[in-house]
Amino acid sequence: MKLEIKELHASVEGKEILKGVNLSVGQGETHALMGPNGSGKSTLAYTVMGHPKYQVTSGEILIDGESVVGLPPDKRVKKGLFLAFQYPVSVQGVSMFSFLRAAYNNSRPAGSESPTIFEFKEVVAEKLKLLNMDESFLNRYLNEGFSGGEKKKAEILQMALMQPKFAVLDETDSGLDIDALRVVAEGINKVSGPQMGSLLITHYQRILKYVRPQFVHVMFEGRIIESGGEELSRLLEEKGYTWIRGYREEEQAPPQVGQTL
Amino acid sequence: MPQASLTSFDEGLVGSISASLGEPSWLTDARLEAFRQFVALPSEKSPLYTKYAKTFDIGLDRFKAAPGGSEIDFRSFFTGYLTGNESDILLQGNETQVHAELSRNVSSKGVELMSFHDALGRDEGAVRKLVEGRLVKSETDKYAAFVNAFFNCGTFVRVPKGVVLDKPLRKMLLLDSPRTPVIEQTFVVAEEEARLVYLEEQYSKGVPSPAFVASTAEILAGPNSHIDFSSIQLLDDQTTHLSNRGVGVSNDARATMSSLSLGASVSRSRTNFYLNGRGSFAEGFEIFFTDGEQRYDYETNLVHNSPDSTGSTQARGVLKGKSQSIFKGMIKIVKEAKNARSYLAHHVMILERTAKSDGIPSLEIDNNEVKATHSASVAQVDEEQLFYLTARGLPPDEAKRMVVLGFFEPVLSRVPIEQTREGARFMIEGKWEGEKRRLVDRETLLAATGELTPEVKESEDIFERHYKYR
Ligand SMILES: Nc1ncnc2c1ncn2[C@@H]1O[C@H](COP(=O)(O)OP(=O)(O)O)[C@@H](O)[C@H]1O
Ligand SMILES: [Mg+2]
Numbered sequence: 001m002k003l004e005i006k007e008l009h010a011s012v013e014g015k016e017i018l019k020g021v022n023l024s025v026g027q028g029e030t031h032a033l034m035g036p037n038g039s040g041k042s043t044l045a046y047t048v049m050g051h052p053k054y055q056v057t058s059g060e061i062l063i064d065g066e067s068v069v070g071l072p073p074d075k076r077v078k079k080g081l082f083l084a085f086q087y088p089v090s091v092q093g094v095s096m097f098s099f100l101r102a103a104y105n106n107s108r109p110a111g112s113e114s115p116t117i118f119e120f121k122e123v124v125a126e127k128l129k130l131l132n133m134d135e136s137f138l139n140r141y142l143n144e145g146f147s148g149g150e151k152k153k154a155e156i157l158q159m160a161l162m163q164p165k166f167a168v169l170d171e172t173d174s175g176l177d178i179d180a181l182r183v184v185a186e187g188i189n190k191v192s193g194p195q196m197g198s199l200l201i202t203h204y205q206r207i208l209k210y211v212r213p214q215f216v217h218v219m220f221e222g223r224i225i226e227s228g229g230e231e232l233s234r235l236l237e238e239k240g241y242t243w244i245r246g247y248r249e250e251e252q253a254p255p256q257v258g259q260t261l
Numbered sequence: 262m263p264q265a266s267l268t269s270f271d272e273g274l275v276g277s278i279s280a281s282l283g284e285p286s287w288l289t290d291a292r293l294e295a296f297r298q299f300v301a302l303p304s305e306k307s308p309l310y311t312k313y314a315k316t317f318d319i320g321l322d323r324f325k326a327a328p329g330g331s332e333i334d335f336r337s338f339f340t341g342y343l344t345g346n347e348s349d350i351l352l353q354g355n356e357t358q359v360h361a362e363l364s365r366n367v368s369s370k371g372v373e374l375m376s377f378h379d380a381l382g383r384d385e386g387a388v389r390k391l392v393e394g395r396l397v398k399s400e401t402d403k404y405a406a407f408v409n410a411f412f413n414c415g416t417f418v419r420v421p422k423g424v425v426l427d428k429p430l431r432k433m434l435l436l437d438s439p440r441t442p443v444i445e446q447t448f449v450v451a452e453e454e455a456r457l458v459y460l461e462e463q464y465s466k467g468v469p470s471p472a473f474v475a476s477t478a479e480i481l482a483g484p485n486s487h488i489d490f491s492s493i494q495l496l497d498d499q500t501t502h503l504s505n506r507g508v509g510v511s512n513d514a515r516a517t518m519s520s521l522s523l524g525a526s527v528s529r530s531r532t533n534f535y536l537n538g539r540g541s542f543a544e545g546f547e548i549f550f551t552d553g554e555q556r557y558d559y560e561t562n563l564v565h566n567s568p569d570s571t572g573s574t575q576a577r578g579v580l581k582g583k584s585q586s587i588f589k590g591m592i593k594i595v596k597e598a599k600n601a602r603s604y605l606a607h608h609v610m611i612l613e614r615t616a617k618s619d620g621i622p623s624l625e626i627d628n629n630e631v632k633a634t635h636s637a638s639v640a641q642v643d644e645e646q647l648f649y650l651t652a653r654g655l656p657p658d659e660a661k662r663m664v665v666l667g668f669f670e671p672v673l674s675r676v677p678i679e680q681t682r683e684g685a686r687f688m689i690e691g692k693w694e695g696e697k698r699r700l701v702d703r704e705t706l707l708a709a710t711g712e713l714t715p716e717v718k719e720s721e722d723i724f725e726r727h728y729k730y731r
Contacts, residue, residue: 028726049652052648053644072650072651072657074649074651077653083652085652089415089646091646091650091664092661092667092671093666093667094663094670099653099663102654103652105654106654107654119318162653
């Protein structure tokens with residue numbers, strides 16, 4: 001089973017941001033997607049999840065060969081997609097507990113029975129432990145007043161509960177101190193496995209010491225301009241993103257016929 | 262008492278209401294003075310707001326009144342809605358106060374919860390002082406003057422110096438096709454270092470019929486005291502509702518006002534927080550949910566009269582159908598109020614394009630060493646919140662419901678009595694579903710609060726005890 005992104009073009013508010021993205025993530029694989037700020041990483045994440053503001057103008061997003069383009073986000077969840085947000089949204093008045101329960105019940109296969117409140121409490125308690133999180137967390141309003149670290153942990157908690165087939169993790173490492181980073185990374189490792197494919201979007205290499213990708217891709221101006229193994233992330237770390245700029249200029253001289261810039 | 266005929270709100274009615282309630286002459290005179298203000302004042306004084314006056318007009322001409330309270334049968338009036346276990350409660354059916362009850366523990370501390378006129382009989386001097394020093398002044402507002410002139414009932418709550426109540430005092434008003442308007446005047450007084458929690462509930466029962474409920478409330482927090490006041494307005498959609506509140510906060514005292522309003526055809530609410538003492542603190546939360554043709558007109562002002570005072574007020578609304586709301590709010594900081602901090606917010610969610618809402622926040626600040634902010638928005642349900650929830654598998658409808666119902670929680674969670682809170686949740690959900698839900702009956706409430714087989718000890722049942730009614 002695969003998450004495949006083919007020649008994906010997407011725009012937001014009429015402006016094209018993704019300009020032909022190709023990427024294929026298999027079950028059990030971990031891919032890292034790196035790239036400078038503004039290169040379109042979050043746009044890719046939102047587009048894959050079906051944010052209404054992000055329009056696919058051409059290309060495909062396929063899960064197991066089936067297109068999800070045009071499906072609303074909740075239907076994509078049913079197909080096994082998950083997005084850990086770079087900036088999780090807070091909703092006042094909605095308790096973490098009732099939210100997690102709704103997310104859990106709605107991500108389970110059709111026809112399966114929802115657990116009772118008591119059964120669910122046990123399920124969630126186990127996942128909280130996995131992430132070193134306190135149960136009192138469940139009484140708080142959704143992401144409201146959470147520290148950066150708490151928000152990111154909460155995203156991984158949701159992933160652990162929903163058990164997606166493919167997870168896009170958008171800068172889950174940003175804003176974390178080194179201890180929180182370790183907890184979150186360990187959480188990701190515990191939740192992922194042969195049944196899950198993940199696309200780890202990151203600006204920095206540091207999380208990749210804990211979550212080891214088999215594939216690394218570099219995004220620049222709405223395209224993936226380079227793919228490789230783990231060594232590519234180290235190269236990026238050493239040379240910095242300015243290196244890509246040069247790299248790209250080299251690559252594009254002379255411009256290829258028919259290429260639009 | 263023979264039923265007097267209904268008349269419009271004229272000077273004669275002022276005198277006959279006062280006479281039928283056996284009031285002393287100073288109070289009759291105070292009413293007459295208020296009446297003169299009522300006649301003289303326009304319905305909207307501020308040029309900032311006059312353009313909205315017509316839309317939110319309460320149509321007072323439609324109503325008439327008669328002096329004297331009506332008689333109601335306490336048992337049949339309330340029995341469907343109470344479990345019988347309630348204590349520290351005052352019950353009022355239409356304009357008639359029928360039952361006031363304090364637990365021994367509370368009354369032995371000198372706490373008072375009674376009708377205004379009972380308090381007048383017991384402690385005329387103190388009541389006179391309160392009336393003469395009213396914060397809801399007749400000259401500031403036509404409808405404040407109206408209530409001050411024509412009130413036919415009222416509630417009096419006083420917690421003496423140093424007494425701390427952990428359990429809430431509760432007042433329930435139930436309306437059943439009242440023949441005459443319910444016009445009430447409430448005083449809630451926390452003396453120095455006292456603490457109290459007060460919950461006021463307004464419901465309609467029976468077939469919706471044109472009714473009129475008008476009230477003023479004086480909420481007075483003495484030095485270092487603490488008042489937590491919640492109110493719930495769940496009147497039916499043919500009732501006209503007027504409310505006018507003055508909250509006076511002394512030095513180092515704290516007053517919190519939370520209100521949830523779902524009912525009434527037209528509702529006009531005025532709340533003025535007066536931060537009168539150094540280090541005083543006041544906090545307001547007002548939440549409403551309207552649909553159909555409902556009209557809500559809200560005004561909340563924070564008046565900082567002293568240094569180091571902190572005030573914050575938030576109004577939140579959800580509107581459906583062709584309902585309309587207007588929110589007016591002002592932060593006023595006088596020259597002497599150095600280091601005052603003030604926050605005023607108005608946020609509204611419009612669920613259908615046919616609904617309309619406006620917010621007019623303003624500032625009037627005479628001291629530079631203060632912090633004052635206001636924020637206002639009128640928007641549809643937040644798209645990013647909806648996306649987040651749908652990205653967690655929630656179908657769009659369920660996501661929307663969660664966001665909208667969550668909007669009420671900050672106020673709901675402050676309601677100090679579980680049954681009332683669950684009852685209000687039930688009504689809000691009904692409104693969301695587009696059902697016209699009635700006042701929650703005993704069974705539904707018990708189911709919602711998980712007490713399916715309540716053990717009512719007969720001896721504690723308030724219906725079994727002696728009660729009085731006029
Ligand atoms: N909702 C949006 N509205 C307008 N522009 C957007 C929006 N989202 C992203 N963009 C633009 O798209 C480009 C890529 O942004 P983004 O995908 O957030 O990059 P990255 O995640 O790689 O930092 C930026 O130029 C950004 O300004
Ligand atoms: Mg980003």
